[in-house]
C-alpha cells in the first residue's frame with residue numbers, strides 16, 4: 474500500500490468515527506440551541522414511544538395512555554423556538570432545508586401539532602380502537618418532517 478493511500482484511508486476512518494459519535498460534539502454556543510432542541514425532541518419521544526409500544530403489544534391501558542398524551546401535549550412545543558437563524562452547526566442533525574424551506578418546515582410543524590390535538594381528543598374515548606389511527610397519523614407527521622429536515 475502506498476503511503477498516500479494509507480493516509481487517505483486513515484483520514485476516511487477518522488471522518489467515519491466522528492460521524493458515528495455525533496453526540497460527542499459539544500454545543501459550545503451560548504444557550505446551546507442545538508443541544509436544547511435535541512433534548513426537547515428526546516423528551517417528546519419519551520412520551521410518544523411508550524404509546525406505540527402499548528398499541529403494538531396490545532397492552533393498551535386508558536389511564537397510562539391518557540397520562541402519556543398529556544405529557545406529549547406538555548412537551549410538544551419544546552424544540553421549535555430553538556431553530557433560530559444561524560443555528561445550523563455541529564452537532565445538529567437538521568438539514569439546511571430547515572432554513573432554506575422555512576415555510577414548509579413550519580407547515581409540517583403545524584401538521585404535527587394538529588395531529589397531536591386529534592390524538593388527545595381521540596384518547597378521551599378511552600378505547601384502543603379510537604387511538605390507533607390518530608396515533609399512526611401523528612407518527613406519520615414525525616416521518617414526513619424528518620424525511621426532508623433531519624439527516625439520517
Ligand code: HEC
Pocket residue numbers: 507510511512514515517518521564565566567568571578579581582583585611612614615616618619622623
Ligand atoms: C416539523 C419537523 C419535525 C417534526 C414534526 C418532528 N421532528 Fe423530530 N426532528 C426534526 C429535526 C429538524 C431534528 C434535528 C434537530 C437537530 O439535531 O438540530 C429532529 C430530531 C429528532 C430526534 C433526534 C434527537 C437527537 O438529537 O438525538 C428525535 C428522536 C426526533 N426528532 C423524534 C421525533 C418524533 C418522535 C416526532 C413526532 C412525535 C418528531 N421528531 C417530529 C424535525 C421534526
